[in-house]
Amino acid sequence: MVTSRTRLETLAERITAHDRAHVFHPWSAQDLVTPLAVAGADGAYFWDHDGNRYLDFSSGLVFTNLGYQHPAVVEAIREQAAHLATFAPGFAVEARSEAARLIAERTPGDLDRILFTNGGAEAVENAVRLARLHTGRHKVLSAYRSYHGATGTAINLTGDPRRWPSDQGTAGAVRFWAPFLYRSPFHSQNAEQECERALQHLDDTIVFEGPSTIAALILETVPGTAGIMVPPPGYLAGVRELCDRHGIVFILDEVMSGFGRTGAWFAADHFGVVPDLLTFAKGVNSGYVPLGGVAISEEIAATFARRPYPGGLTYSGHPLACAAAVATIDVMASEDIVGRARRMGAEVIGPGLHALAERHPCVGEVRGLGVFWALELVRNRETREPLVPYNAAGEAAAPMARFTAACRAGGLWPFVHMNRTHVVPPCTLTESEAKEGLAILDEALALADTDTE
Secondary structure: OOOHHHHHHHHHHHHHHHHHHHOOOOOOOHHHOOOOOEEEEEEOEEEEOOOOEEEEOOHHHHOOOOOEOOHHHHHHHHHHHHHHOOOOOOOOOHHHHHHHHHHHHHOOOOOOEEEEEOOHHHHHHHHHHHHHHHHOOOEEEEEOOOOOOOOHHHHHHOOOHHHHHHOOOOOOEEEEOOOOHHHOOOOOOOHHHHHHHHHHHHHHHHHHHOHHHEEEEEEEOOOOOOOOOOOOOOHHHHHHHHHHHHOOEEEEEOOOOOOOOOOOOOHHHHOOOOOOEEEEOHHHOOOOOOOEEEEEOHHHHHHOOOOOOOOOOOOOOOHHHHHHHHHHHHHHHHOOHHHHHHHHHHHHHHHHHHHHHHHOOOEEEEEEEOOEEEEEEEEEOOOOEEOOOOOOOHHHHHHHHHHHHHHHHOOEEOEEEOOEEEEOOOOOOOHHHHHHHHHHHHHHHHHHHOOOO
């Protein structure tokens, strides 16, 4: 007789075998990855076929803002599939129109026209195309320590090592240093200096590149994978002024930071800044069906009032994805998920992480907003030497690998990048879940402490 446990083990083995034989995994050396076979997920947790349960402090790839299997979103997808599962983008469809309206109601300023894409990278691609056509210019400024996606233009605008194999220096991308006081490229002593010097550096970059050649400047409002570096007061307003002065389109990338992640509908709301274009994805529908987009200002939209926009996607505004977005936004509004994320960061996660920093010498800095945080792990607090070198691999990355393994062994699935662990759980995280995760982090950081000097 085959027991239930045997059947589960056989299913896990079959899933893994088929994955290894046929799935080509992104960002991976194919023979070196062993993906976990997932059996199910609910809320802030997922589990494997052996019954091991993990508290997900990564929100997938920072997209399950409402957690896994939220019943309202699942039901909206089911109802839409039964009513109208798909339809071409050139038609007016209720789910698409309603999703656009709800998004436009929440974007800052006059960003009231929505071009839907299938994800964040395509949103960036189209934002850059809009800016280039609007201005008649070609160059785009982007920051080091950034990530904007893996498609052709987006990967060239990215400022981390994932760009290197694909960067041929031909996409019109020009990079600059954005502010990051903890590792200041400007030798600043405080946030005010960092803001002033970063803006001067950016002004100089614009002048020497030639303002008349620059179509757009793109920034993650709060950089995500690059380290969750909250910009100093006045910086984004200063960037807005520089763009206005030189006729440069200002693009804010809110693919990761949007839809409640920072304790505001969009991170731009914290800084009182309105860009010309805003890209979004991920949290717009908690990643249940692929969806992204560009929110477009009135001025740029007017450029294409009588002039066709030369771009589009077969699945732009897919009804299933838009129905999921409508349900997600409705839940976020009715349950005050944005306020909940803000309070969770201010009252539980932030204080909890700062308490961990006091106990663990491996923690160099704590930074973040809402449910969007990072711990900078270091070998030495005085010198700020990272726990592992920049872009480390193999044995050089072993300390972070040990930290990651300790988190998983304790039942926590972390988001780890270079020498940082990010704390980016669902916006629906409860206080007890947050404390559970912080306790597991506490134990894993004790192991990382052994690698400090």
